Amino acid sequence: MLDELYQELILDHYKNPRCLGCLDCPGACVMMNNPLCGDKVRLSIKVHDSKLSDIAFEGQGCSISQASASMMSELCKGKSVSEVRGLREKFKSMMQGKLSASACPELGDVGCLEGVSKIQARVRCAMLAWEALERCLDVSEQSIPHQVASAR
Numbered sequence: 001m002l003d004e005l006y007q008e009l010i011l012d013h014y015k016n017p018r019c020l021g022c023l024d025c026p027g028a029c030v031m032m033n034n035p036l037c038g039d040k041v042r043l044s045i046k047v048h049d050s051k052l053s054d055i056a057f058e059g060q061g062c063s064i065s066q067a068s069a070s071m072m073s074e075l076c077k078g079k080s081v082s083e084v085r086g087l088r089e090k091f092k093s094m095m096q097g098k099l100s101a102s103a104c105p106e107l108g109d110v111g112c113l114e115g116v117s118k119i120q121a122r123v124r125c126a127m128l129a130w131e132a133l134e135r136c137l138d139v140s141e142q143s144i145p146h147q148v149a150s151a152r
């Protein structure tokens, strides 16, 4: 029953992605690929007063990669950069099987990806957007506007 609910949430985010698009004049924009699955996520963010004031993504690939990007964007928008980095660490631990979703309710919808941690080949799909976010935060903290970083 719970698994069904989780699958529905993943499909909902996949079919109706939140924060879809590309920001005008982003503080940072990063494109990440997962060649193992063919997933792509292009993430753009704005940071204002140490807060992630805006975030948007575009991408293609499997439902897990795109739903993860959508859930992450919705969750992190408006939060402080340090909060976002903390959430990223928790998500990483969850994907490594070290942390259960029930132990971190602050992950919200993102927690429904917990089951992915048991499928090693799909962990990279779920992590892709979060890796893009971390790179974006690194770029924006260097305070270089409009820098486009590309990886892999």
Ligand code: ZN
Binding pocket: 034, 037, 038, 039, 061, 062, 063, 064, 065, 125
């Ligand atoms: Zn994938």
